[in-house]
Amino acid sequence: MNETRELIKRLRAENGCPWDKKQTPVSMVRYLIEEAYELQEAIHGGDSQEMADELGDTWFQMVFLIHLLEEAHGLSFSEVAHANRLKMIRRHPHVFGDETADTVDEVKTHWAKIKEEEKAEKHASLLDTVTSGTPPLMRARDVSRVTAEAGFDWDDMDGVMEKVNEEWGEFNEALASGDKKAASLEFGDLLFTLVNVARFAGIDADSALSSSVAKFEKRYRLMEKLLAEKGELPDRSRSADVDAMWDRAKEHF
Structure with missing residues (x-):
């Protein structure tokens, strides 16, 4: 971390790199997202050298963004890291507290309960807990997950598959009508329902x-x-x- 921070300081120094000196948190976050996608692609590709290379790039973008946020907003990395550590401890009472959890489902139950308690303190809506800046497929997954954890869900896979067939029929009707706007909306409904199918099957749709x-x-x-x-x-x-x-x-x- 310290070596990377020193490198970034040198790049942003008066006699450093013109491009690096111009960057802001807003301009830099997009590069972090791009690198994360390239890292995902490398992991799916299975080449260890590419994974190491892309992980290094992602790490550099993250540290660069931390440096910029400290400059622009006075955020302290140590304070942010400490706050996150406390949150992770709070959300793992089965590890750091008196709760027990022997299965993944039990862990998820604890996690959802604690997030609900945090939400009650900070948010007006359950959906406020879902990050708004994620790509559509990931946001669909997260919206589906949090609403399902709150009890708004199908009873089983048969129910969600029935919904897929319903949405497929509505999409075909919209296509036949020649109304592109309606077809687009129905196609979105179909995709969202398929994301729910993936959730029921224990599959990450984006991956x-x-x-x-x-x-x-x-x-x-x-x-x-x-x-x-x-x-x-x-x-x-x-x-x-x-x-x-x-x-x-x-x-x-």
Whole structure:
């Protein structure tokens, strides 16, 4: 930490880097988010060297942001870290207190109860506890989770799957009507319901989608390579080999 902090101070010094000197918390947070996504991609890719590289980049962006927040708002990293430590201890009474929790579900119950108590002290609505700046798929997951923990949920997977079929039908009706705005709204409802399916199945929708996209990219790149060796492009209208090369790529990934 100290070495990284000294590096950042040097970059922002009077004779440092013009780009680094211009950065603010607002401008820098987007780079932290980008690096976090690149780290996620590296983890899903499974390459340890890439993971280490992206983790280093994410770490640097985090420390840079801490430095900027200290400069701009007088936040003390030690105070923030101490407050977070106390919060984590408070939310793990089964480790640091007298409560017991032998299963993951019991841990979640404790966590939800404590967050409810904190919410009652700070928030007017349960949804105020959900971070508003996260990407839509992650926010859908979090909104779904906190409302379900409060008791607003389907009874079982059959119920949520029935809702998927209902939303799929409404989406198709909107498509058939030619109303793009209505179709967009229904498509959003369908996606949100599928996020709930993932929650019931114990799957993180964002991670699952990232893994699927990464798998598709690997297959497509290999298909491109196989077609290039034949002097062809991945265009079904121009090559009869596209589907065959895609099937070959699927055998590898």
